[in-house]
Amino acid sequence: MDSAITPQRDQETVVIRPSRDADVDAMLAIYRSHIRRGVENGVDSAGMAEPDDLRQRRKNLYNHRLPHLAATFRGEVIGYAYVVHFRKRPAYRYTAKHSIYVHHEHQGRGVGRLLLQALIDACAAAGFRQMIGYIDADNTASLAIHEKFGFARVGHLPGVAFRYGRWADTVMVQRSLGPGATEPPPAAGGVGR
Numbered sequence: 278m279d280s281a282i283t284p285q286r287d288q289e290t291v292v293i294r295p296s297r298d299a300d301v302d303a304m305l306a307i308y309r310s311h312i313r314r315g316v317e318n319g320v321d322s323a324g325m326a327e328p329d330d331l332r333q334r335r336k337n338l339y340n341h342r343l344p345h346l347a348a349t350f351r352g353e354v355i356g357y358a359y360v361v362h363f364r365k366r367p368a369y370r371y372t373a374k375h376s377i378y379v380h381h382e383h384q385g386r387g388v389g390r391l392l393l394q395a396l397i398d399a400c401a402a403a404g405f406r407q408m409i410g411y412i413d414a415d416n417t418a419s420l421a422i423h424e425k426f427g428f429a430r431v432g433h434l435p436g437v438a439f440r441y442g443r444w445a446d447t448v449m450v451q452r453s454l455g456p457g458a459t460e461p462p463p464a465a466g467g468v469g470r
Protein backbone atom coordinates (compact mmCIF):
# COMPACT_ATOMS: atom_id res chain seq x y z
CA MET A 278 0.00 0.00 0.00
CA ASP A 279 1.24 3.51 -0.75
CA SER A 280 1.37 6.02 2.07
CA ALA A 281 -1.86 7.94 2.42
CA ILE A 282 -1.44 11.53 3.56
CA THR A 283 -4.43 13.26 5.01
CA PRO A 284 -4.76 16.69 6.62
CA GLN A 285 -5.36 16.67 10.36
CA ARG A 286 -7.52 19.29 12.02
CA ASP A 287 -4.51 21.49 12.76
CA GLN A 288 -3.44 21.34 9.10
CA GLU A 289 -0.43 19.14 9.83
CA THR A 290 -0.50 15.69 8.34
CA VAL A 291 -1.05 12.25 9.73
CA VAL A 292 0.40 9.55 7.49
CA ILE A 293 -1.10 6.07 7.35
CA ARG A 294 1.32 3.50 5.98
CA PRO A 295 2.24 -0.16 6.41
CA SER A 296 4.06 -0.61 9.73
CA ARG A 297 7.79 -1.30 9.82
CA ASP A 298 10.08 -3.20 12.13
CA ALA A 299 11.41 0.12 13.43
CA ASP A 300 7.88 1.01 14.63
CA VAL A 301 7.67 -1.91 17.05
CA ASP A 302 8.88 -0.16 20.24
CA ALA A 303 6.46 2.73 19.75
CA MET A 304 3.57 0.38 18.95
CA LEU A 305 4.34 -1.71 22.01
CA ALA A 306 4.36 1.36 24.27
CA ILE A 307 0.91 2.34 22.95
CA TYR A 308 -0.39 -1.21 23.35
CA ARG A 309 0.90 -1.61 26.91
CA SER A 310 -0.61 1.62 28.14
CA HIS A 311 -4.02 0.53 26.84
CA ILE A 312 -4.17 -3.07 27.90
CA ARG A 313 -3.09 -2.46 31.50
CA ARG A 314 -6.00 -0.02 31.86
CA GLY A 315 -7.88 -0.76 35.06
CA VAL A 316 -5.85 -3.85 35.89
CA GLU A 317 -4.20 -3.79 39.33
CA ASN A 318 -0.42 -3.59 39.56
CA GLY A 319 1.02 -6.95 40.38
CA VAL A 320 -1.31 -8.90 38.10
CA ASP A 321 0.81 -11.21 36.01
CA SER A 322 1.36 -9.87 32.51
CA ALA A 323 2.38 -13.25 31.13
CA GLY A 324 1.16 -13.49 27.58
CA MET A 325 1.60 -9.76 27.02
CA ALA A 326 3.52 -9.00 23.88
CA GLU A 327 7.25 -8.38 24.13
CA PRO A 328 9.18 -6.55 21.38
CA ASP A 329 10.28 -9.80 19.77
CA ASP A 330 6.70 -11.15 19.82
CA LEU A 331 5.44 -8.08 18.06
CA ARG A 332 8.31 -8.16 15.56
CA GLN A 333 7.51 -11.80 14.84
CA ARG A 334 3.77 -11.11 14.55
CA ARG A 335 4.44 -8.27 12.13
CA LYS A 336 6.64 -10.53 10.07
CA ASN A 337 4.04 -13.31 10.02
CA LEU A 338 1.27 -10.94 9.02
CA TYR A 339 3.49 -9.38 6.38
CA ASN A 340 4.36 -12.80 4.99
CA HIS A 341 0.66 -13.63 4.87
CA ARG A 342 -0.14 -10.25 3.32
CA LEU A 343 -2.39 -9.29 6.24
CA PRO A 344 -2.70 -5.51 6.76
CA HIS A 345 -0.66 -4.05 9.64
CA LEU A 346 -0.74 -0.25 9.51
CA ALA A 347 0.90 2.57 11.43
CA ALA A 348 -0.25 6.18 11.81
CA THR A 349 2.56 8.71 12.13
CA PHE A 350 2.58 12.38 12.98
CA ARG A 351 5.79 14.38 12.61
CA GLY A 352 7.57 11.07 12.08
CA GLU A 353 6.38 9.54 15.38
CA VAL A 354 4.12 6.49 15.51
CA ILE A 355 0.91 7.64 17.22
CA GLY A 356 -1.33 4.68 16.43
CA TYR A 357 -1.55 1.38 14.67
CA ALA A 358 -4.10 -1.15 13.44
CA TYR A 359 -3.92 -4.68 12.12
CA VAL A 360 -5.90 -7.82 11.43
CA VAL A 361 -5.42 -11.51 12.03
CA HIS A 362 -7.58 -14.31 10.70
CA PHE A 363 -10.72 -14.56 12.86
CA ARG A 364 -10.01 -18.26 13.36
CA LYS A 365 -7.14 -20.39 12.12
CA ARG A 366 -9.29 -23.09 10.52
CA PRO A 367 -9.43 -22.71 6.75
CA ALA A 368 -13.21 -22.26 6.56
CA TYR A 369 -12.74 -18.86 8.23
CA ARG A 370 -10.20 -17.56 5.72
CA TYR A 371 -12.39 -14.68 4.55
CA THR A 372 -12.98 -13.25 8.01
CA ALA A 373 -10.56 -10.87 9.72
CA LYS A 374 -10.40 -9.86 13.37
CA HIS A 375 -8.98 -6.40 13.85
CA SER A 376 -7.37 -4.28 16.54
CA ILE A 377 -6.79 -0.54 16.59
CA TYR A 378 -4.87 1.58 19.09
CA VAL A 379 -4.23 5.32 19.19
CA HIS A 380 -1.73 6.93 21.60
CA HIS A 381 -3.71 8.47 24.46
CA GLU A 382 -2.29 11.95 23.79
CA HIS A 383 -3.57 11.81 20.20
CA GLN A 384 -7.05 10.44 20.74
CA GLY A 385 -10.10 12.36 19.62
CA ARG A 386 -8.26 14.05 16.73
CA GLY A 387 -9.33 11.85 13.85
CA VAL A 388 -6.42 9.38 13.89
CA GLY A 389 -8.64 6.39 14.69
CA ARG A 390 -10.91 7.34 11.82
CA LEU A 391 -8.00 7.41 9.36
CA LEU A 392 -6.63 4.10 10.61
CA LEU A 393 -9.97 2.29 10.58
CA GLN A 394 -10.82 3.52 7.08
CA ALA A 395 -7.40 2.45 5.79
CA LEU A 396 -7.73 -0.93 7.49
CA ILE A 397 -11.20 -1.54 6.03
CA ASP A 398 -9.92 -0.60 2.57
CA ALA A 399 -6.87 -2.83 2.91
CA CYS A 400 -8.97 -5.77 4.12
CA ALA A 401 -11.45 -5.36 1.27
CA ALA A 402 -8.57 -5.16 -1.22
CA ALA A 403 -7.06 -8.32 0.27
CA GLY A 404 -10.33 -10.17 -0.36
CA PHE A 405 -11.73 -10.41 3.15
CA ARG A 406 -15.55 -10.50 3.31
CA GLN A 407 -16.13 -9.89 7.02
CA MET A 408 -14.40 -7.90 9.77
CA ILE A 409 -14.93 -8.64 13.45
CA GLY A 410 -13.90 -6.66 16.52
CA TYR A 411 -14.15 -7.24 20.26
CA ILE A 412 -14.77 -4.08 22.27
CA ASP A 413 -15.02 -3.50 26.03
CA ALA A 414 -18.67 -2.68 26.68
CA ASP A 415 -17.70 0.55 28.49
CA ASN A 416 -15.43 1.75 25.66
CA THR A 417 -17.68 4.53 24.36
CA ALA A 418 -15.13 5.87 21.86
CA SER A 419 -14.50 2.50 20.23
CA LEU A 420 -18.19 1.58 20.11
CA ALA A 421 -18.96 4.95 18.51
CA ILE A 422 -16.24 4.83 15.86
CA HIS A 423 -17.20 1.28 14.88
CA GLU A 424 -20.86 2.22 14.61
CA LYS A 425 -19.84 5.15 12.41
CA PHE A 426 -18.00 2.76 10.10
CA GLY A 427 -20.98 0.47 9.71
CA PHE A 428 -20.15 -2.22 12.26
CA ALA A 429 -23.23 -3.83 13.81
CA ARG A 430 -23.29 -5.14 17.35
CA VAL A 431 -23.63 -8.89 16.89
CA GLY A 432 -22.72 -10.30 20.27
CA HIS A 433 -22.48 -9.54 23.96
CA LEU A 434 -20.14 -11.51 26.20
CA PRO A 435 -20.98 -10.85 29.84
CA GLY A 436 -18.37 -10.77 32.61
CA VAL A 437 -15.36 -11.83 30.55
CA ALA A 438 -12.91 -9.21 31.90
CA PHE A 439 -12.01 -7.98 35.40
CA ARG A 440 -10.84 -4.40 35.65
CA TYR A 441 -11.36 -1.43 37.92
CA GLY A 442 -12.39 -3.95 40.57
CA ARG A 443 -15.39 -5.33 38.72
CA TRP A 444 -16.45 -7.74 36.04
CA ALA A 445 -16.82 -6.19 32.61
CA ASP A 446 -18.58 -7.20 29.40
CA THR A 447 -17.30 -7.35 25.84
CA VAL A 448 -19.27 -6.42 22.73
CA MET A 449 -18.64 -8.16 19.44
CA VAL A 450 -19.03 -6.03 16.30
CA GLN A 451 -19.06 -7.05 12.65
CA ARG A 452 -19.30 -5.53 9.19
CA SER A 453 -19.16 -7.05 5.75
CA LEU A 454 -16.78 -6.02 2.97
CA GLY A 455 -17.50 -5.96 -0.76
CA PRO A 456 -20.25 -8.46 -1.57
CA GLY A 457 -19.98 -9.94 1.94
CA ALA A 458 -21.93 -13.18 2.19
CA THR A 459 -24.16 -12.44 -0.82
CA GLU A 460 -21.76 -14.09 -3.28
CA PRO A 461 -19.45 -17.07 -3.02
CA PRO A 462 -15.73 -16.34 -2.86
CA PRO A 463 -13.58 -16.46 -6.02
CA ALA A 464 -12.72 -19.98 -7.17
CA ALA A 465 -9.11 -20.13 -5.95
CA GLY A 466 -10.03 -18.48 -2.70
CA GLY A 467 -8.24 -17.63 0.50
CA VAL A 468 -6.73 -14.53 1.98
CA GLY A 469 -3.10 -14.53 2.95
CA ARG A 470 -2.64 -18.29 3.01
Ligand SMILES: CC(C)(COP(=O)(O)OP(=O)(O)OC[C@H]1O[C@@H](n2cnc3c(N)ncnc32)[C@H](O)[C@@H]1OP(=O)(O)O)[C@@H](O)C(=O)NCCC(=O)NCCS
Nearest residue numbers: 377378379384385386387388389390411417418419421422
Ligand atom coordinates in the same frame (compact mmCIF):
# COMPACT_ATOMS: atom_id res chain seq x y z
C1 LIG B 1 -11.09 3.88 19.99
C2 LIG B 1 -9.99 4.67 19.34
C3 LIG B 1 -9.22 3.80 18.37
C4 LIG B 1 -10.61 5.86 18.57
O1 LIG B 1 -9.56 6.60 17.96
P1 LIG B 1 -9.54 8.20 18.02
O2 LIG B 1 -8.40 8.67 17.22
O3 LIG B 1 -9.56 8.62 19.44
O4 LIG B 1 -10.95 8.53 17.34
P2 LIG B 1 -11.26 9.69 16.29
O5 LIG B 1 -10.79 11.02 16.83
O6 LIG B 1 -10.78 9.30 14.96
O7 LIG B 1 -12.84 9.70 16.31
C5 LIG B 1 -13.60 8.94 15.39
C6 LIG B 1 -15.00 8.79 15.91
O8 LIG B 1 -14.95 7.99 17.10
C7 LIG B 1 -15.92 8.45 18.02
N1 LIG B 1 -15.25 8.92 19.24
C8 LIG B 1 -13.93 9.14 19.39
N2 LIG B 1 -13.68 9.49 20.67
C9 LIG B 1 -14.87 9.46 21.31
C10 LIG B 1 -15.26 9.67 22.65
N3 LIG B 1 -14.36 9.97 23.60
N4 LIG B 1 -16.57 9.52 22.97
C11 LIG B 1 -17.47 9.18 22.03
N5 LIG B 1 -17.15 8.97 20.74
C12 LIG B 1 -15.87 9.09 20.39
C13 LIG B 1 -16.68 9.55 17.35
O9 LIG B 1 -17.76 8.95 16.70
C14 LIG B 1 -15.67 10.05 16.33
O10 LIG B 1 -16.27 10.61 15.23
P3 LIG B 1 -16.48 12.22 15.13
O11 LIG B 1 -15.12 12.82 15.27
O12 LIG B 1 -17.06 12.39 13.78
O13 LIG B 1 -17.38 12.58 16.24
C15 LIG B 1 -9.01 5.28 20.40
O14 LIG B 1 -9.73 6.05 21.29
C16 LIG B 1 -8.20 4.24 21.14
O15 LIG B 1 -7.12 3.85 20.71
N6 LIG B 1 -8.68 3.84 22.32
C17 LIG B 1 -7.93 2.92 23.17
C18 LIG B 1 -7.71 1.55 22.56
C19 LIG B 1 -9.00 0.94 22.14
O16 LIG B 1 -9.96 1.00 22.87
N7 LIG B 1 -8.99 0.36 20.96
C20 LIG B 1 -10.15 -0.24 20.40
C21 LIG B 1 -10.22 -1.67 20.77
S1 LIG B 1 -11.45 -2.45 19.76
